[in-house]
Amino acid sequence: MKKTVLPLLFMVAMATTWAQENIIGFSKDASVKQLQLESEFEKQLSTENLDQWMLLLAGEPHWVGTEYGEKNVKWMEKQFKSWGYNTKVETYHVLFPYPKVRVLELTGPTTYKAKLEAVPVEGDPYTSQENLLPSYNAYSTDGDVEAELVYVNYGIPSDYEELEKLGIDVKGKIVIAKYYGSWRGIKPKLAAEKGAIGCIIYSDPEDDGYAQGDVYPKGAFKNKTGVQRGSVMDMPLYPGDVLTPGYAATKDAKRLKREDAPTITKIPVLPISYEDAQPLLEALEGPVAPASWRGGLPITYHIGPGPAKVHLKLEFDWQLKPAHNVIATLKGAELPDQWVVRGNHHDAWVHGASDPISGLVALMEEARVVGKLAKAGKKPKRTLVYCAWDAEETGLIGSTEWVEDHRAELQQKTVAYINTDGNSRGFLGAGGSHTLQAMVSEVANKVTDPQTKVSIAERQAARNVVHGGSDKFALSALGSGSDYTPFIQHSGIAALNLGFGGEGSGGEYHTIYDTYSHYTRFKDPGFEYGTTLANTAGRIVLRLANAEVLPFELQQWYSTVDGYLGEVMKTLETMRSEVEKHNAKVAKNQYGLANDPKKPVKAAEKEAEIPYLDFSPIQNVLADLKNDIDTFSKVDKNQLSASKKAELNQALMHMEQALTSEKGLPRRDWFKHQIYAPGFYTGYGVKTLPGVREAIEQKEWQEAQEQIGVLTGTLKNFDAHIQKLNSIAQ
């Protein structure tokens, strides 16, 4: 019909425009081909596979060393093989504590014995299985302590400052801290540093219970019996097997004695439910907790110490357990020695439907379709290595041991590592090396959100804007908390971490309620975000695998890192003006006068003035970097000869390593990256420019100036690397 002529022409024009689009790392023609490949890849992703595989993989508890975990490993191995992957299982022997004795009781002035057990719920058969792992914190030391209790809010540094003002000391006491506010391992670490002899962590209903929404099984949130398990090993020092720091936990590896392992906690620590916490908190007296410390229990929160007295006894069965990583390789058609590594862990605290199986099944579906396309002649240029890690929950152990085992080869061959973990419904969350930001942004603009049918980039931008942020796509910086850590932090391999979330919240994390039943009701019913994750990560993998020039981009890296420097310098200025204001108030006794004399606090004291630091070395090298990066950005890489491209790729794939320093960070040399690290006192939370930033935050001025020197040196190496790129590209 005539009427359709114009729109049709218009559509053709649109399609042509789309086809002519250039993507980073690809020439015009290669872009067309790559986008067609990605489109084919996307079409074959099946939500049904995700559903079936989750049913299987999350069918029973499967923490490291379990039979069911081993069954899963064998099944995955079989799957990968069937899809054409050269697949092997690499096993390490890692220390794992199983909880033998767990006693927590209030011994005075009233008594209560903690139940320490979450109840099975109607409608979720998984929760009444018999072999559930008891709730505990892995790598708590054994202990048997009894003392007065002190409530320490989240148990983070600012909370201890508040306690000090109130004149309350935790020395010789047992502390009780809420989950959240930091990674859990910080709580016993800090409590021990302050002299406490035991640590209890509980989920307060304000953060993680009925205040958030209806509790399981009526709703998704934590009921009064749910307990979050989790590792408390001192991962900011080093992750991985506690007995083999920095090297692989092979069968015959030389191991530390357990009592010498620095990442096992110094004091016993146990997580409990809010049902078990309430009698303990109710028995506290002493000052009423500050308003910001109050949780959601129907009580007045007091700090103590005492009169509540508690007895905490923990004994673990410490055994070496096999951690099995599944490593599935699809050899590159053209560049077999350039690897794109892709991983997700497979071990779980209990069933782990959400964490990690939801991410794992997306990875597997991605690998299946990539394998199928390869069989059909569309084999990636570079080698793909799909990994399913064991023992992540206990401390990133499977991935860390594997990376430590193969570090030199990985550093030589790996283009990038792409990680996923638990996945849910909602918005793209993407973190990683900022040299990859431009590429990830392009991919995010290509992937369609299953609920709204706009791109996941547009949806993410909408959310940011509505919450007062920017509509520019940005990668967050990586701290820790999943298996990218040994790659980026320890080995300087460019890394990404991807996942969806924000609309599937719940209280199931690390509890017996993280089941298929819960997941398919509340997290991603229908698994549409599962395939969207496969689509996103898969396109990224395929671009990295097929790019003519590896899709690293430097201008966005520059503005990000320049922004970090600005933040650090501002932090120092803010500290200076805060100290000045503080000291002025001390001089006029204004704190004293503002305080209620019936609630005495420690008299405020003057603080040492904040010195000025010389940031100019960093500023100068950043200025050089800006020039060299501008030069590199102007190069039309598509015009380079094949050999130049090959040479450039060799340089590009090792670029992130120029951002590391083999000496590592102060007091934790396992962490080599000078731009991103998990915070020493935040745990998972990232600290960018960590050497300088943490020294400033800790007011270690000499170290801060030294670290400015270290960072300058690293950035100079990086600049030399950029200059090398430029000389290749001439």
Place this chain on the structure above:
Amino acid sequence: MKKTVLPLLFMVAMATTWAQENIIGFSKDASVKQLQLESEFEKQLSTENLDQWMLLLAGEPHWVGTEYGEKNVKWMEKQFKSWGYNTKVETYHVLFPYPKVRVLELTGPTTYKAKLEAVPVEGDPYTSQENLLPSYNAYSTDGDVEAELVYVNYGIPSDYEELEKLGIDVKGKIVIAKYYGSWRGIKPKLAAEKGAIGCIIYSDPEDDGYAQGDVYPKGAFKNKTGVQRGSVMDMPLYPGDVLTPGYAATKDAKRLKREDAPTITKIPVLPISYEDAQPLLEALEGPVAPASWRGGLPITYHIGPGPAKVHLKLEFDWQLKPAHNVIATLKGAELPDQWVVRGNHHDAWVHGASDPISGLVALMEEARVVGKLAKAGKKPKRTLVYCAWDAEETGLIGSTEWVEDHRAELQQKTVAYINTDGNSRGFLGAGGSHTLQAMVSEVANKVTDPQTKVSIAERQAARNVVHGGSDKFALSALGSGSDYTPFIQHSGIAALNLGFGGEGSGGEYHTIYDTYSHYTRFKDPGFEYGTTLANTAGRIVLRLANAEVLPFELQQWYSTVDGYLGEVMKTLETMRSEVEKHNAKVAKNQYGLANDPKKPVKAAEKEAEIPYLDFSPIQNVLADLKNDIDTFSKVDKNQLSASKKAELNQALMHMEQALTSEKGLPRRDWFKHQIYAPGFYTGYGVKTLPGVREAIEQKEWQEAQEQIGVLTGTLKNFDAHIQKLNSIAQ
């Protein structure tokens, strides 16, 4: 001994410096004399009197119309007479509703019958007296309604905006709102405007219960049975007797029919405890309340509507009751026709130890000592009028009827009105006419804080600075909530409201727990802040009474009002940029994309653009005012002749009236003041430059521009008044 010579000399020098200090309104010599008088006054204040008088006045419940209230009145009359005051009782006949029937029950899907009764507690014999007033909201209409329940957070305008986004309508429903967030009367007013047929108000433990601290009798805070009584008459329309708007409720006054009284609520409303609220809230389903709406009950807060269905039945015994004001006059020695009026109410909801007796006994002690000094020959120059108001709790009725009765004479003779109400331990809170700010600041620098021994000004400044504020002394602007309202808002009489607080918080307000036992444990044990209040208010009264030139100051007035204009203009600009940002998000469907599709909300719509208003008329008259005020400030008033001073005082005492407009504010002509008013939708909360500000907030642009004209006219009158001052002072 020799050693003391130097310090002694130094002390003499200090004393001389102090004695030579000039205070506003007094010449050098008069300053010395006045400060000596104030010092004598202060020395004679006795905490013991306050204690004894509170025991007596708060011995039994004494709301308006009670026998015990009448006994109190007679006793006070006797006291004032004994101190030399010409004392009378002026009685008005005001409509008062006594609760006959109070039924609140959950009728579905489960059932619960609200107890509506606070329990007596150990250690507080007052709470087990038999004649306690049942908990209710006075001037709720009678009603018998049954409907589904909706949780509306605080029930203020922004909450209804949120409900609209969620597509929830309260039409035909009964709403349940938390206390706080606004004055209570706003909640039923707004609910009725939105179509609700009933309103329940409860005290949530987050704001007013165990989350704040230990509950009574262990601590000061609201236990689960406590209920806040209070008036819900539409006071922002007009306070005072509901049947006699704008004129005195004398015995034979013409009265509105009750059904025509516009300040009685349109729907029945009842306050309840959190114990009674919990079953109702637990029975709600529908969307989970937004995070900021959550309270402190151990439940998931849902909004509804329903399935919870409630039945609310209220019947009142509506009777005219006598409201007795005690009026005690000490005739001025020199200027008997210039009055300093000082008041505090005497009626209470129950015992009212804190509210109002703690303030009343301070006022009486002040009057006693002033009377004693007068008998000793130190009679104030001007006339003092000490007032103890009845029926304040029900709606500022005693004071309003008295002011309406004597308005012309009061406007002619009153220099200023100084109000107090309940008092507690802590920091000075002072609000009022900014022409009095400089004088109050001087007084605050002379009064010593009993706990810290610095001046109350210094202590207040310390607190402000510690909380990020300024160390400059400032009066807050007066909205409503106590008996200053008929003076300043209705009659243009300069007014102050004074009290101490911040360290005596508790949950006793308007409950059966506001007793002598509670007060002396938690509020101001020892009554030191009671005498400090007497000292502060008494010095202010004596300065106003004895000043050679009335201590009004205009430069601080100017900068304050200029600041208000800046705020209002900024509000408009903020609204403009918010609307622009909002509309940009709507245009890109960013709200839609950011929203969870499983939790549908009403699609965001574009808002009308914010017009530019012409503020130049106000700016021009403020510029004129600045010049004229500068001129006046340069005048050395002490050099003026006695007759000039007399003429100037006549002009100064009527100056505040030049800030009123007899037409009043739009839709509420009882409120005449153009600088300060209670907010139409905040209740007690002040709105400065109310005509202009509220029109802008309500987006009534034509009215806003008109009100700019009205305000300009008022400020021109004020400027003419200043010019008159200048011409007198030439």
